[in-house]
Structure formats: C-alpha cells, structure tokens
Amino acid sequence: MVSPAIPSLGLALLGSGRMSHVYGPKINAHPGLRLEFVFNPNHASAERAAASYGGRASSDLDEVLGASSVDAVVIATPTDTHVDYIVAAAMAGKPVYCEKPLDQDLDRVDGCLAILKAHPVPFMLGFNRRFDPDNNAVQRAVANGEVGDVNFLMSTSREPSPPPLDYIRASGGYFIDSQIHDIDLLCWIAGERPDKVFSAGSCMFDERIGAEGDVDLAMTTMMMPSGALAHINNSRACTYGFDQRLEVFGTGGMVQTSNQRNDPLIRWSKETTEARAKLKHLFLERYDTSIFHALDEFHQAVTQGRPPSATEHDGRDALAIAIACDRSRREGVAVAPAY
C-alpha cells in the first residue's frame, strides 16, 4: 500500500506505439507518477495515446523537454531512435528511463555513454525482468548466500510463436533482440560478466528467419571469471506458452523459479494428474507486474536522488555480450565480449 506522502513525478512518455500501451496504464496506476506529455513526431499518433492514458499530446520535442512539469522521460520509441532521445533528454537535464536495448551498435552506445557522462542525469535501462518477483527472489537468494558459491546459472526463455518477419529484420538478430534479457539477468545474479561466450543457433520454426541469416533456436554458454558456467536456451516457438525459468546451482544448494500460469489450479482428469494451467501467453502478461515494479524503481531512484539499479553500463555490457554471442554463433569459436 502506498503512503499518501509519496512524492509526485511528472513524466513525458516518448513514443505512442506498441510499448506506450504497456507503459501508459502502469504510469496511471502508480500513485507517484503523473503522465504530463505523450510525444510522437506523428502528432495524430500522440493524440490517440493521450486520449487513452492522459497527458498532453505533442510532436514538439523541445516543448516536451522544456516543460517544467516534466520531471523525467520514459523512452518507448523504436530502438534506432533511443540514443537520440537519450541524448536530447540528458542535454535538457531530464532523468531518463529507456526501453532496452540502448542501440544495436556499440559505437553509437559509446557515443551516448560519453554524453551521459558529460551531462549526468539519473538513467535507467528498462531491464524490467530484474523486477519480476520470481527473478528478483532468485537474485536476492543468491546475494544472501543461499546457494553458496555459484557454479551454474541457467536461463530458459521460450516464446509462444515467432514474431512477424518485419520485426525480425529490424531486431538486430535473436541474441540482441531477445537473449539480451537472459544475459542481463544471469550477469546481474552472478555479479560478474563473462570472459568468453560460445553460442549456437539454428532455424527450425520459420525458414524465412533462417533466410535472413537469423536463428529461431539459440543456446549460449558464458564462461565467468570465477569459474562459474552459465547456460541460456531460447526458442521462438513454445506450444505451452511463454516459458521463463531460472536455475542457480552452487556449493550450498540450488534455487529455481517455476513459471507463471493462467490460473492457480491443480487439475486431475481422465488424461493427466496434478496438471497445472498453461503458462501466461506472452511477455505482456508474464511481465506485466515487472514493468510496474521497474517504473517504481525509477520513481524511487529519481525522487531519492540516486542512480537507478539497472544502468546504462549494464545495458552496454549486455549488448557487448549479445554481439559476441552472435559472432560466436556465426564463427563457431568462443568469443570475448568487447567491454
């Protein structure tokens, strides 16, 4: 329950496309967040989102970033525009919450980081899965020493069905688009980043994905400086829903998560016993609460004057690792990420 004394933060939501429908309702549901503006260069699009979620529609970035009612911005625009908006917001002195990834290109990311260093504002990268209660409980258990020294980290992440080909083409490839979440989670939990990675991939669901040079099945090994070994497996299709599992094994034991389902019942029938419901269908359902918790972390960090817990440096590390994975997959050798 929220105390009435919670400080209020005025937000500009940059972007009014698909992700605005994810962020809009969470901003409205958070008692400390006010939606002041919805921005889109396409004014009509901004107006449609503002009609749904409140705030004023604007296609004038200077107006938005210059408004004193705007305490911070949430960037939910196409990936290739993230860096430009981050830079503009930083120059305007506005704290930034930005959807992952920062960019698909390390050079552009490094340029962005230089500007953030020169014009420091609180910055949070939207690695929302860290704020999912299941994933979060794993990180806390490991940080509390429940498993002792970490030996293995495993992340399983399987989507119900492949996205449209247009999405694939703009995605930067399976590792940068999707495995980057698993990479960030495991590095965050391990408290270290890999010296080297090896990845393999193949295309078994939609041959058009393979024709683009991408994969729809991916498997990665990350070799950590401590000696710990991490495994990630991803698939673009999964008949039983959106499979999201973590396992961390160490000298003191093991912790695992157990997925989230459409309902909590245990069913016994003519066909099966002790059956659970299908998994929540997609990230929108599965990580719905994590987006809220991520915005809450951003709210707390900004109102308390501290850097948020998922930073631009985490974003660069995860991108560098994902790029190394993709190269490893193509070349068949272990690759050291370009930190």
Add this chain to the structure above:
Amino acid sequence: MVSPAIPSLGLALLGSGRMSHVYGPKINAHPGLRLEFVFNPNHASAERAAASYGGRASSDLDEVLGASSVDAVVIATPTDTHVDYIVAAAMAGKPVYCEKPLDQDLDRVDGCLAILKAHPVPFMLGFNRRFDPDNNAVQRAVANGEVGDVNFLMSTSREPSPPPLDYIRASGGYFIDSQIHDIDLLCWIAGERPDKVFSAGSCMFDERIGAEGDVDLAMTTMMMPSGALAHINNSRACTYGFDQRLEVFGTGGMVQTSNQRNDPLIRWSKETTEARAKLKHLFLERYDTSIFHALDEFHQAVTQGRPPSATEHDGRDALAIAIACDRSRREGVAVAPAY
C-alpha cells in the same frame, strides 16, 4: 488497470480498531472508493484511524449516515454491534458492506433480515475468501462443469497459532468464529447447503480453550441434498503457516488449490529437495488481496445497482450451519441446520 471513467463511491468506515487497518489501505488503493468518514463512538480512536487513512473522524452516527457525500458504509466494528449498525444504515438508505458474521445469534439475525427486507439497500457480507483468486478459480471451474457432478468437497484451514483467550471467549466458538468461512466457501462452490452436518472437535493445543468448552481442532461432515459429501478440518495451530486448501472431486475429475507462500522459489539443499517456502503467516497476509477484490465487488454492485454476490442470506445460512456443527460436536449426532 482501471479506466479513468470509473464511478466514485464515498464511504464511511464504521469502526477504527484492528479491521480498520485492513480496510483503510484497500479503500485508498481502490480508484473508485473515497474514504469520507471514519466513525467510532470513541472520537479519539476515530481520529487516529482518520489520520492514517484520510476521511473525517466522527463519533456522531447521525452526522455520518446523514452526509450526502457518504454513498455507502463499511462496517468493521465488534461482532455484537454489527446488527445495530446494519439497521441504522438501512434505515438511512445507505448500502452496506459488513464484516462477517452478521451476529452470533440467529434470532437477532432474523430481526436484522426483516428490517433489510422492509428497508432494502444493497447489502454485502464480507465473506472475502470467495474473492481470493485461488478459491475463486475453484468456484468458476466447478460452475463451468470442469469436475462434472460434485461428489466430494474438502476444505482445510489451519491457523499458525491459537488467538488470545479473550478473543476465544468472545468468538462464539471455533465453528461460528472460524469454520464459518469454510462452510460458506463449500456451500457457495457446491451451489447447495447441507441437509445435515456432523462435527467432532477436541482440544490439543491450549487446554484453557477446552476449559472454556471450546475446541482447537474441528472436523465436520456436511451431507448435501445432491448426495455430495463435504469435509472440513480446522486447527488453531499449524507449524508451517496458514494452511488454506480446497479440493473438489466429481464425476469428471478434480481441482485443487495449492496454498500461497512467502516467496516463489523452489529450493534444493542439504536437507530437502524441491522445497517450497513457508506459507503466508496469517489471514492478513494470505487474504490481503481478497479484501481488495471484495471491496471491488461491493463497488461494482452498488454503482451498477445490483445486489452484491455475497448476501445477508448467505450469512444467515452459514451461521445456521455453524451453530448446527457446534451442537453436533456437543451431542454426537448429526444435526439439521435451522434454515
């Protein structure tokens, strides 16, 4: 997520004791509920609760029930005052949400029901456990025919530790105080109420409870008109937390709930494997969300002009059954409830 068009309902919270700390935060968290008054004959007590949860403190019932800003009342006072406040609110034409039970005495309940019939207002009895997502999923599955014809209904409800003796003395006994929840849940799920009940009880945890003529272990069989048989077991102590399980078995299969825990992890250690966390500690933690959902049902029913789904008649039925259980326990015979 709540639409901005949600109608607003002004509430007076009657009572500023223990249960006000349960209702206050939920009222504040609900976007369609406004806390207008906190009432207590003891004005200082009302002021303390109002300071925490908002609304004006009042020790003047006429002021509260006469205020045009008050659209409905929530009664969270001691059990033996429920009927008086219900009657006063009904005479004032205010819709009522009342904590269970209506009263411990069937005659007083019947008097109250006569007044509610003569002065009809939307009335909801706070059988919040119906609105718990787990219990609710069972009811929907059974109503949807998932288990076919119902043969057995089972409710397990075990508290972590016995309440203070003063609480026991005022409680009306274990069946009326506590088993009434299980009775209501099973009748609601079954869609019928028992012809006869048999109960047994004993005292194994706190002999002072036995010295009061009460029990701290209870087991009941309910014989339904359809032929279905229902089982309830309750204990006043449970070392692993607040155990809350339902099982419904029928000609088409079985559904079960699986408890709620302090965290979602699966743990493997030197001692055990695939272990789950301890259960949520008490009803405050376990049924926290159900209170919110119950208030939401009340909000929807009142703003839509329909009777809420848990009625005064459900309350009378459950009380009549609980009284029959207590008599059965004392006399060693099956007893027909006084519907």
Add this chain to the structure above:
Amino acid sequence: MVSPAIPSLGLALLGSGRMSHVYGPKINAHPGLRLEFVFNPNHASAERAAASYGGRASSDLDEVLGASSVDAVVIATPTDTHVDYIVAAAMAGKPVYCEKPLDQDLDRVDGCLAILKAHPVPFMLGFNRRFDPDNNAVQRAVANGEVGDVNFLMSTSREPSPPPLDYIRASGGYFIDSQIHDIDLLCWIAGERPDKVFSAGSCMFDERIGAEGDVDLAMTTMMMPSGALAHINNSRACTYGFDQRLEVFGTGGMVQTSNQRNDPLIRWSKETTEARAKLKHLFLERYDTSIFHALDEFHQAVTQGRPPSATEHDGRDALAIAIACDRSRREGVAVAPAY
C-alpha cells in the same frame, strides 16, 4: 538383494481363484518361498493354478495340511470360508497368512480368535497396504516423531469404477469391504483406535448399489482417545485412476504421500503444464509390490519365530470399526465400536 542363506518356507496356497493370480507370482518371485500345494475343493481349478505357478494341485485339505513339506498356508479363498480354513490350519499347527477380512461377522471372528488362542500359530492378516512403500514411509515418519503429536490423519481412497453388483452383494457393504483398509492404516499409523466413529454415505454412481442398501461414496470421522481426529473418504468411481493418499498432520509438521502413476514423466503440452501421468489403474497395479512385501514380512516372521506385524487382533479391531461406521451411516449418530 537376497542372501543365498535365506531360509526356505514351503507354502500351501488355499484358493485358486482371482487372488491366486496375485499371490502365485509373488510366491515364485520370493527366493525364500516355495509353492508346495495349490488347494481348491474343485480339483480342476487347483490344477489350472498349479500349472501356472507350480506346486501340486490338491482338493484334499487333510493331505495339504498334513504334508511335512508345507511349513505355512496362504489363504486366498472367498471371505466366508476364511475362518474355517484358519481353524483347520491352526489345528494342524501351520502358520497362517490370510487375506482380509477375517470374516464379515464379529461372532464368527471371536470364535476364530478363541481357537487361535487355544492353538497358537504365527498368524498374519493380509493388510498388505501397510507394506506399501508409500504408506510404510508415513508410518515410520510418524513413529519417528517427525510430525510430533498427531492431530489429524486423512486417508483418501478412490477406485476407478464400481465393481459388479454380485461383488457388491457379497461384500458386506462399502465400509467392511473397502474402507476397512483405510481404517486399519490410520489406526496403525496413529497407534490407537477410535472411541467413536461417525460415517456418512450416499449413492451417486450406480443406483443399483443404493437399491441394495449400500453406498458408493463414504466419509468417516474417527475420534481417537488422544484427541486426534481422523478422516476417511472413499468413492467407487474416480476418473483419473486409483487415488490413494495419506496425510498426517501434527504439532511438528505434516507428511503426505503422493500417489503412484503409470509413468514417471512430467509433461508440458498445448493443454497443460507439469502434468503427471494417470494414476495406476487398480489395486492390482498399485499395490503389486505391497503384496510381495507382505509375504516377505510373513516369511521373516515365521522363519524368525515371531508373530507377524499385522495380527488377527488388528483384523478384529478394523472389522469392529467398519461395522460401527456402517451403523453410524444408517443411524446418523456417532457409534462406539464393539472392541
């Protein structure tokens, strides 16, 4: 693994009907048991069983009981002949393993017990479910104090489908035929027998069973001297197989069994997640190993010169309780068993 030094016990199997096909293979599989005779007054029937399982066929009881190669008898004849064969074997000084129940009539049982007292031989009643590894683990855990003082004992026992009406008619009723197993298990685990019982029953699967005055759903409460309360539920139909579960709850925690299945896999599919296979179909599959372990207990007891662990007195107690349950079901009052 069995040591080569295991002593050999020559058996006469009395009866060559349905249960002989259960006992025959287990006797052959046990390295310490030799099948010397298969007896049936119908010589052709004895010959058929002997052809399958070995031993000599005989329709001459004196020959069988007089043979020096016969160290003990296994009685697997119709229930109403058990007492006669027990008496004959006891008079001949042969140790006896007898299928449950001793008889459906307490007076006949008492006559049999008097003869066993006058002509003492090692005697074991075939309460094979005690020797099932799951049930056995519960008893050991409780005996080892894992759950502290016992508060609740629960036994769920549901058959896949009702037996033929002829079987029902000869069965002595659901309590004596079937619930007697649950009664014996719970009393054995509790280490005490009830002061009083209350039972309810109904007929929802096969109305011809009801027309015989019997039930196909049964629920019993047993009130133990310690204050512990025991619950049994039985049904003659169960769509997901042969459901066999125990739960024992005490001041120190709870232990449960989890059924046995057709295969050990966990399945995730379009319909369900983490689903287990259907339960083993019937007692023949479910308790197959328990029969072997029961014969092994008999073998050990006889060769070590001690009484087997499931005695004629356990059989009489369970029968007295089952008879009390049936009376309670008919009369609607708690009944004290005639110990």
Add this chain to the structure above:
Amino acid sequence: MVSPAIPSLGLALLGSGRMSHVYGPKINAHPGLRLEFVFNPNHASAERAAASYGGRASSDLDEVLGASSVDAVVIATPTDTHVDYIVAAAMAGKPVYCEKPLDQDLDRVDGCLAILKAHPVPFMLGFNRRFDPDNNAVQRAVANGEVGDVNFLMSTSREPSPPPLDYIRASGGYFIDSQIHDIDLLCWIAGERPDKVFSAGSCMFDERIGAEGDVDLAMTTMMMPSGALAHINNSRACTYGFDQRLEVFGTGGMVQTSNQRNDPLIRWSKETTEARAKLKHLFLERYDTSIFHALDEFHQAVTQGRPPSATEHDGRDALAIAIACDRSRREGVAVAPAY
C-alpha cells in the same frame, strides 16, 4: 514376474573389484542368469567375490572362456583391460557385456571393432542409464512423437562429491569418464549424433583436479544435423545428492524426468513446505535397477539371437564425442567428432 520357462544363461564375470559387487547381486537376482565363474588374474580376489556371489573362482582365462557352461561374459575389469578381454571373448565365440567405456583411446577401440567384425558375437556396451525407467520413459515418449520434432535436449548430471584423485588420474578426464553417459543418452533419445560440439569446464571444488589438467564442472553444447541443440551440465559436487534430470523440448511439447529420492514423502515443517527427500546418494543407489534391466536386455538379446540394443558402435560414437568435447574445452572452438 518371470515365467518358469525363461532360458538360462551361464555367465563368467570378469573382474572381482568394485563393479563385481554391483553385478554379482543382480546376476543372482535374475532368474535367467547363472554365475558360473568369477575371474581375476589375482586368484584370491576372485575367490572373495565367488564366496559372496557364487560361481567358481578362476585366474585362468582360458579355462573360463573354454568352459561349455559359460554362455557369455560380463566384463567389469579396469577400463584399460576392456579391449583385451573383449577380443579374447570374441575369439572364443562368447557373447560379451562390457562396462563402459570400451577404452579411452579411439585407435584401440577401432582395433577392437575390427576384431568384433571379423569374429562376430552378440556385444552389449553397459550404457545402463538407457535402461533406467525414467530415462527409458523419455526415450519412448520422444520416439512415440509426444514432443513432435525435437528442438532442445538437456541432461543434468551432478555427483555428490568428487572421487579420489587416483580415480581422476585414471579416468581419462571428466568428459570421457562421466559426461559420456549424458552424451550417449541424448544421442540415443535424439536418434542422431552431433556434427559439432562445444564444451567449457572449470575447477571449483578440488584444485588438485585442476592441477591434473582436468575439470570438476563441465558444460557442453551439441549441434545436431537436424538443427536440434543439446545441452549437458555436469558437476563433481552436489550438496543435495545425485542430481539426474532430462528434458526434451520439441514442437509438440516437453517431457522431463524428476529425479529419484530416498523416500516418497512430501513434508511440511517449520522451515519448508511440500519438501521432498534428498536425492538418492550415488549411482549405486540411483541406477541400481538400471543395471538389472541392462543385464536383462543382454539376457534377452543373447537368448533370442539378436544384437543387444546398446552396441559397440554406440560406444565408439560416444567416445569420439567425449574426446571432441575435451578438445573443445581446451581449445575454445567447436570441434567435429572423429566418427
């Protein structure tokens, strides 16, 4: 249950060390196997094993292989002697069951295979884990098409504690000694063998293992011709017992195994809920029944005149893959096995 008509096979057990204590009791428990000889060049050692398990002790290989009572041999000698005994048995025309691996050296294996080709006898390699009921159920489910086209195969295999350093030194390294089991299982289930493998390893439990150039943590990716990707993780220490899990994910769903435990109970206590017992401690306990089933497959194959289902070619494939894994681990590149 075994039919009395089961044909009898006389065995010579070569080797009377550690593994003879595994094979001896299973041979005795199998109604179709007779232990005719226990052979060891050290006659005293052979005599000790023969005293325990029966058969005649011999240190004269010619006597053993020339005996007409010996229908087949079981080789349970040190790994570096396997090939010599296989060759001797094949030259003598005796069917062979040989503990895995064939040898640690591919050239020696190829020499052995050439002799087996020239002197064909029924030959079975002791990949006993295929005959474990859990693993076997996975293979059957996949072969029956339950998971559709296979996308991922996962094998987790973790031992409770590292073996002695002497064992490590003679083992051929972690991949050849231990991961070879997982490799064989996954290839057998997949019905294909990898084009390339990548492995990583580290040493976190016993630094003396690392000083030998070996690892105590290993992780492998196998890239299958179909596009399927397989993952194996192994550790030489595991605080909760001997962790053995398989998972196969495909276009139609997923099947998993769930480990085997010291007892079947579900426990609820002050610390945890729904906890299962620790895992069976080591391969001796965990795969006890699989050894019996493997011997039974050998018995059936020989007495039915057909090649056993786990062949010398499976053994060579698994060894070639394990050698490739070890090289990949050292060189940091994906390696194609030398089939």
